[in-house]
Amino acid sequence: MIQTIDQQWNNNAKFKQELLQQYIIIDTEIEIKPSENQFYEVFNCITSPKDTMPENFKKNFPKQFNSIMRDQNGWKMLYKELYVLIKQEIDYQKYGPPDQQGNQNNKEDETISSFNPYIITSIIQKVENNIKIKYNNQFAQYGLILTDVGERCIFYYSMLIIWRFLCYQRWNSKNIQQQHQNNYQTELIRCKAEINQDNQKQSCIKATELVSKIQTLLKKEFLDRTKKEVLQQKNQVSMSSADLISKLDKELLIDTFKKKILSYTTDHKSFxxxxxxxxxxxxxxxxxTDYSNKYxxxxxxxxxxxxxxAKIFFKYIKNQQKEVKTIxxxxxxxxxxxxxxxxxxxxxxxxxxxxxxIEDKIDIIEKQYTEIFQVSNYNPVNYQLKINLQLLNQQDQQVYNLKSFVETLIEEINLILKNIDQIQFKQAEYQLDVEFGKLKLQMNGCEYTCPCCKRKxxxxxxxxxxxxxxxxNGHQIRGINGILISHNSPSLFTCEEILDQCILITLETNLQKTWKEVKKAHSNWNFKNIYDAKNNENKEKWEKVWNIGLGRLICLHLEKQLNHQIILSQKSSFEIYISNIHYILILDDSxxxxxxxxxxxxxxxxxxxKSLENADSAKVSVIIFNGDARIVVECQKPNYSQISSCISYxxxxxxxxxxxxMALQLIEKHKGFNKIQILFYTDGEAGYPQATIDQFFQLPPQIRSRISLTACSGEKSSHSxxxxxxxxxxxxxxxxxxxxxxxxxxQKVWTEVVSKNIHSQLV
Ligand SMILES: [Zn+2]
Ligand SMILES: [Zn+2]
Ligand SMILES: [Zn+2]
Incomplete structure (x- = not known):
């Protein structure tokens, strides 16, 4: 590549020189582009990773990656994503989930009194999850991982953002309070009345205020009296995350089959x-609503x-032409x-x-008025709601003009009664927002999902x-997380079912690792219940739900995601699965x-x-070919000495x-295998058998999805x-x-394929 670039450059320079000779060129500009050669090596390391990274990859690439991230705004995007996540969580806690159009219903709650510690815990958990799982997985695809310092940078950034949001909320609620204090209109009227010594108007204002204060006191009294009860009732729905999942498993996986099952399984956490x-x-x-109605x-x-x-009282004084002065x-x-x-x-x-x-004596009242104040004329008010008048200010307990006062009082009560339906408690009035956050955190439980099957x-x-x-409550079938055992069939095993020696291909690096090694890499995860009975119960649960319809939904879901056909197979018991393979060995004796x-x-x-002799239900066929072919062993139990005598040159x-x-004949004749493994060897080259190969593709997809071919050739390359x-x-x-x-x-190549088959069936 370097050479061609240099060549081009030389040609270019030569061309310009020629031009210069022909015409007069006033100015030329030489632009040297750096060779991109340095990236090829790292590119290779990323696309085909090896067990050990080359030294200069280790040394240089992290720096290069960082500058790429910087230049391409990668870091900005990462931080922006965290910002959006935090904003969503805070809005969500305040207003609930966005509506269908994605809009938050932004009614500003006036009663944000304090920040909710549970929101912060829940946000921090989500951020941590993003850093540890999401980002590190993405970086791992480039063979990198965040350092401690890197993780901390992102984490502290998130803390800062949370803090800023909380400050903003505080600032906002302060503004609202001020708005209330500056209730100019009322203050103005009151002031005017006071300056003018307008007793009548002042009495009306006092009566209005009294009614509104009574209402405030009553509400407070009601809230205090019922708060404990409300919290108790709310706590009745409280349960642990494990219990919640157990309940949902029962509803969605066991009892009846519902469409919801797709989102429940493919995105367990969000669900x-x-x-x-x-x-x-x-x-x-x-x-x-219930308690608002009670209130x-x-x-x-x-x-x-x-x-x-008040109306009885008013009867005594309504005929006063000119209001009687208090004194x-x-x-x-x-x-x-x-x-x-x-x-x-x-x-x-x-x-x-x-x-x-009766509280006070009426013996200092003028005789002509004592009838008005006879308590026996009135009906005692005995309700659960009790008003403590001692909570009122001294200046609120004044009557200037009795008639105006009582008249206004009656009117004001009418007004409240008329609008009583509009009363609705808000969550902050019971301080339910704190309780809400606490329960939500508890029931959501840990935010991590299984790296293997994606269950929470x-x-x-x-x-x-x-x-x-x-x-x-058990891990789920790994195919749900898009894990395939081949190009087009999902893995049907739950994390519990995989055996230690199974080989997995890790998503991040494309490296082959045993399940044991994978488990070691995720040492903070427990992939298996200690009780076998529980594991079996879980296996049965998934087997049933997969076979009655989940499998079909998941395959469609994966098809859409991967954009190619996914073949559904039924999950069956483990015993049938093991080593139920037909091996077709094809040898060249030209x-x-x-x-x-x-x-x-x-x-x-x-x-x-010989290595298959212990695999219970494996069968072997042997085909030998030259210009012609013959089946010397047909679908027999693997038996070394018996088969040995059949193979001759x-x-x-x-x-x-x-x-x-002939292989096709065997496949069509002997059915019921979970896998058909063809092992082919030739030392030469021959034409491409178009017609026969095309016939292979006419086999039903369920059979095709079970056929694997490993072809070995003695030649350096073989076109057909x-x-x-x-x-x-x-x-x-x-x-x-x-x-x-x-x-x-x-021997080495084929035995490797065979032993991998035995193990990887479980994957
Ligand atoms: Zn956890
Ligand atoms: Zn799992
Ligand atoms: Zn040959």
């Missing part, structure tokens, strides 16, 4: 998050009976105190009439540093194979058969069509085999070509 929120919201809304009823009864007394109600010789004393006294006497309860951890979220992630080569090839095949040309035709492998890869489960395989090596 639980949403479910918890909806459920708590529903319970809370119901409680708020409305009590309030209405209370105010009505006060109003009734005139009292006997002459009592008039030794100041004005305020009498105004207060009159107020207390009025209240005892309204409540129908259901261990309690106890902030314990020794927390081991678990799926106590002239070129004669002698030591044939002996080595035969030994290799026999060795491979003949000699001839080489043609690929006859052996594949290459073509065959490409076709097989598209239509069959798996196909691979190994070139330059000497007959000596057959």
């Amino acid at each position: 639980i998050n949403q479910y918890t929120f909806d459920m708590l919201k529903q319970v809370q809304d119901k409680l708020l 409305k009823k009590e309030l209405s009864l209370y105010l009505q009976s006060i109003q009734q007394n 005139k109600y009292f006997v002459e010789d009592a008039k030794q105190q100041d004005k305020i004393f009498y105004e207060n006294y009159l107020f207390r006497l009025l209240i005892q009439c309204l409540l129908g309860k 951890c259901d261990e309690d979220n106890d902030n314990d540093s020794n927390h081991i992630h678990k799926c106590q 002239g070129s194979m004669q002698g030591e080569k044939w002996d080595n090839a035969k030994n290799g095949a026999l060795h491979c058969i 003949k000699g001839g040309n080489t043609a690929f069509d006859p052996p594949f035709k 085999l290459q073509q065959m492998i490409e076709k097989f890869s598209q239509h069959m489960q798996l196909a691979q070509l190994k070139n330059s395989v000497q007959p000596m090596e057959i």
